[in-house]
Amino acid sequence: MGSVFANLILDVGDIDRSLAFYHDLLHLPIGRQEVFAGHRLAYLVAGQTEILLLQQPKDEQNPTLHRSGGLVMKFYVSGLRDVASFLHQMRVTVLQDLEMPSIGERTLLVADPDGYAVLLAEPVETLH
Numbered sequence: 001m002g003s004v005f006a007n008l009i010l011d012v013g014d015i016d017r018s019l020a021f022y023h024d025l026l027h028l029p030i031g032r033q034e035v036f037a038g039h040r041l042a043y044l045v046a047g048q049t050e051i052l053l054l055q056q057p058k059d060e061q062n063p064t065l066h067r068s069g070g071l072v073m074k075f076y077v078s079g080l081r082d083v084a085s086f087l088h089q090m091r092v093t094v095l096q097d098l099e100m101p102s103i104g105e106r107t108l109l110v111a112d113p114d115g116y117a118v119l120l121a122e123p124v125e126t127l128h
Contacts, residue, residue: 006050008052009052010051013055014113019042019053022051025087028046030045046075071117073119080107092110094109095111096108102124105122105124106124
């Protein structure tokens with residue numbers, strides 16, 4: 001049997017704060033939300049992939065969990081220059097400022113509320 005990527009699970013400290021970032025700022029649709037045994041879950045639709053935000057009950061959360069350790073999520077957006085300006089206004093933590101190369105992709109690397117790295121990219125339009 002081959003492997004199939006099912007979804008990305010992010011352990012978050014505050015699901016409302018995470019939804020404000022992923023849904024309100026990045027406009028990822030919420031597929032569904034539920035509570036199970038004190039755990040709050042929100043499923044976000046990201047193309048063919050699903051991102052599961054999981055907030056554990058306070059007494060089960062690990063305050064020493066370091067969430068920025070190498071994971072980078074990449075999203076394609078349009079109008080990256082405007083998106084970057086908006087995220088700066090919203091005081092989102094910028095890890096690497098907007099790069100505007102003449103070929104390839106424009107990129108902006110930010111951190112979500114839990115410190116996960118989020119790379120926003122937009123292909124550079126070229127003349128043929």
